[in-house]
Amino acid sequence: MADVALGETPPSIPRRNLPSASRSDRRFKWLLVAPAALLILAISIYPLIFSIWVLFVNYDFQIPGHAFVGLKNFEQVVSDPVARYSLLVTVVLTVSNVLIELLLGLAVAMVMARSFRGRGLIISILIVPLFISPVVVGQAWALLLQRPFGPTNYLLGQLLGQEVTIGWLTQFPYNFIALVLADVWQWTPFMFVILLAGLTAIPPHVYEAAELDGVGAWQTFWHITIPYISPMILLAVTFRLLDAIRLFDTIFIMTGGGPGTQTYTASFYLYTIGFAQFHLSRATAGSWIFLILTLLVIIFLVRRLLKPEAN
Amino acid sequence: MAEVKIKRLHKRYGNFEAVRGIDLDIPDGEFTVLVGPSGCGKSTLLRTIAGLEQISGGEIQIGGDVVNDMRPRDRDVAMVFQDYALYPHMTVGKNIGFGLKARKMPPAEIASRVSGAAQMLGITSLMDRYPRQISGGQRQRVAIGRAIVRNPRLFLFDEPLSNLDAQLRDEMRGEIKRLHQEISTTMIYVTHDQIEAMTLADRIVLMRDGVIEQEGAPLDLFERPATMFVAGFLGSPKMTFLPGRLARGGDGAAIVLGEGSTTVPLPADRALDGIGDGAPVVLGVRPEHVMRAREDAAMPGHVRMQATIDLLQPTGSRSYATFRIAGTPIVAELEAHDVSRPGEAIEVDLNLNRAALFDAATERAI
Secondary structure (H helix, E strand, O other): OHHHHHHOOOOOHHHHHOHHHHHHHHHHHHHHHHHHHHHHHHHHHHHHHHHHHHHOEOOEOOEOOOOEOOOHHHHHHHOOHHHHHHHHHHHHHHHHHHHHHHHHHHHHHHHHOOOOOOHHHHHHHHOHHHHOOHHHHHHHHHHHHOOOOOHHHHHHHHHHOOOOOOOOOOOOOHHHHHHHHHHHHHHHHHHHHHHHHHHHOOOHHHHHHHHHHOOOHHHHHHHHHHHHHHHHHHHHHHHHHHHHHOOOHHHHHHOOOOOOOOOOOHHHHHHHHHHHOOOHHHHHHHHHHHHHHHHHHHHHHHHHHHOOOOO | OOOEEEEEEEEEEOOEEEEEEEEEEEOOOOEEEEEOOOOOOHHHHHHHHHOOOOOOEEEEEEOOEEOOOOOHHHOOEEEEOOOOOOOOOOOHHHHHHHHHHHOOOOHHHHHHHHHHHHHHHOOHHHOOOOHHHOOHHHHHHHHHHHHHHOOOOEEEEEOOOOOOOHHHHHHHHHHHHHHHHHHOOEEEEEEOOHHHHHHHOOEEEEEEOOEEEEEEOHHHHHHOOOEHHHHHHOOOOOOEEEEEEEEEEOOEEEEEEOOOOEEEEOOOOOOOOOOOOOOEEEEEEOHHHEEEOOOOOOOOOEEEEEEEOOEEEEOOOEEEEEEEEOOEEEEEEEEOOOOOOOOOEEEEEEEHHHOEEEEOOOOEEO
């Protein structure tokens, strides 16, 4: 019985002595949370709920009134060939960007995992692109590639010994190569940093044991290095994928979606429909479709990420 | 099956010389323990034999082949690491067989060798588990299994028991000894633990500052240490060193301890080649060579003295009692009930027949 008494809350006498203090305490903690809660409510929850209403009505700056239109907004998006094409471009660009960044990042990390003179300096230089705004990166690459004033064609011409007149920002497939180039330049360091952390955490004795076991370099890479860093690879790919899917900045700066709608990504398409043509209800419907498609990818990756190590 | 010959081996890291000219012959089938304090070069020596470290000078032969420039994988040696170094993404069975698979052995042969090794080590029931699902002692068994399936000509152990708790360490120590008796392949074992060295070794190589201080059979080193360092390193509790001066008189030699308050006569048959009267010496007494006086008079070669116990550490079977001789604390290993409490004054006999005597200047045995 004595044990039970010890576990109970202390008698309520002290609390009765301070009724006003405890009540204002309780009010104070709500006060502290209120700004954040209101902010989320105002800029996140409210627009989300509002957007559900917008999905089913006419909300277009060119057509007055908000008449109920049923699923017409969805129909318009689904039947728009540009919408479907922009989704394809998004997939192609995302996959090629992330894949190239992963392979390049892994290669650089493997080199940098060894210790040599000047390693710290080289690593510092390598991660500089991460600190630059994507808009600036797009602008810089646009300047480098721009015809006829950018130096790229001139340098290629010198190298090949003949005049090069590639329209890097306007000509298929070079415009896509340019977009991938800018993205890879900026985001490979991200992969590199995460994978380097993974590689340096592998205990050296495991490699030595493999060496004595007679395990070849290729087998060591596949059976020891890759399994060791696979959680890091998954993490890096997840983060990069979520970011790459909503590619917008470099498109806006470098190609403006052009020529025509050739380099439209999903984000760029939705921006054009919503904020250039002001078909807001259509853009909202498109956003919801895009959100659901993205969610499928996210759920798959996050599940894998959260799964405890396979038994 | 191979003997190991090491000639004038040097290993430098920049300006630091970890191994400074070692000569060592290890006969085929012998269990050799490299022992010494941290930083004495014992692990470095082992790693150069494995080929994990390039040597800076000298020669290493394994089974008659000079292996100086041979890759680790071609040396046909297996190594067990302190942190086990298992492949975490493979089951126990795959861990043990991975080296054989890498060497393109037929799967049936791999399976039979793996199960043979597992049986020998009593880990058959763990074959489908992952390293993180088994205990430290089991992991070390797997690491040993990975070494023995390869049937190498030489086993190397780098402090394999240091990560285990005391009880498991005792158990695994016995297993490693039994393993050596069963497969009788040459084994080189590195440890800083003198008990492991004493219990496992056919031969102990005691290292200090990159050179061999003394090598030989465990009891040889224990009973006839060449230097004060060896004498102090082997044995627990440590040997007590009592500084003094040699006094050579007509009726035999004696040692005047400390400031001259205590004189202990040496046994008559004690050889004292070339040590003059008044020379500074150090008398080394092991705890087990001090006992409580029981007879009326001390036996030949024993010295009786009064002792007031400062500190008492019972272990159950024996008790370690600390008292002072001429100001120097000395540990005695007494019977469990010889002393009941600190502060007690008793008579003890020092057995000088088995005491060690060192030159104080060179720290070498006389």
